[in-house]
Amino acid sequence: MKHLLYDDFPAEIGRLFSERGLPSFRAKQINEWLGKCALDFSQMTNLPIALREDLMQEFDLNAFRDVTVIQSKLDDTRKYFFTLRDGEHIEAVLLHYHHGYSVCVSTQAGCKMGCKFCASSACGFGRDLTCGEILSELVAITADMRKTTPDFRIGHIVLMGIGEPLDNYDNVLRFLRLAMDEERFGIGARNISLSTCGLVDKIAKLAEENIPLTLSISLHAPTDLKRDAIMPVNRRFPLAALIDACRDYDRKTGRRISFEYALIAGENDSVEDAKTLANLLRGLDCHVNLIPVNEVPGAPYRTARENQRLLFTNTLEKCKINVTVRRTLGADIEAACGQLRRAANNTAN
Ligand code: SF4
Known part of the structure; x- marks a missing residue:
């Protein structure tokens, strides 16, 4: 595969161009185009045609062979299904909130973690995405949206699509x-x-990176016995x-931890479970997000x-x-993350 230019920082593109004997203003022009989410060298009309053709031989701007967009009929939510250059599939979701647009990105094609309730793990692991491929989810969505909304901007990023980011x-x-x-x-760290x-060793590493983003833990069970069974x-x-690592993260970054808890009928949704959960989180600056479990076929x-x-909810509130x-957006296309990939893999097999 050709080198994807979205894998590079602006300064690295400067170095790539200077190694090829190109003047620095050309790198600056390319960086401006990447900043505008260009997907094709033919858009770069301020570059000579011969240079664009040379660049095209060596570099790619588009990480995807194909993009399918599914628009919710209920609200502004859009689901993007991407086919990468090597045929792997990933998904991203664009959500419209009162504070702006948020994109939920995938970080791997598939997942190795094997959570029992998740569609992403059901058809196995393909490969890690490169940094430029993850960024290209934002690029492709921005390019698509600007066709109808020229001033479209992504305000928030959520790393909660296919894959375990850490x-x-x-x-x-x-x-x-x-x-x-x-x-x-x-995009500022506070909007990510x-x-x-719960990869504890990596949470500890992340706490040292000086990127004060919001850490969200997929918890889903209040005891080891219950969590072992599903995760x-x-x-x-x-x-x-895990909770120790969260306390450290909170202490080092000053950021409140968010816990995702999918309420599964008869598994983790009793009042007793709520009390055990409240005990587990006692004293930690945190927030619990209750979500409906994705009802994955099979x-x-x-x-x-x-x-x-x-x-x-009342039991947790009583325990402070x-x-x-x-809030559920795009309920009609809320096919759980990973379900489109699973369907595509099944069709291919
Ligand atoms: S819930 Fe997240 S970590 Fe678990 S299998 Fe699904 S994508 Fe992987």
């Missing part, structure tokens, strides 16, 4: 720094949220170690009933735990 640590860190770069998307199933990662990093998990969810029930 299992692709180096590429994800580079992606974060690229997305924050003023010459690319200029990274979701992990194999818990056998490697049990709850006590998996036995069903989302908790409304009255059970209310009981669970901040809790919200996540």
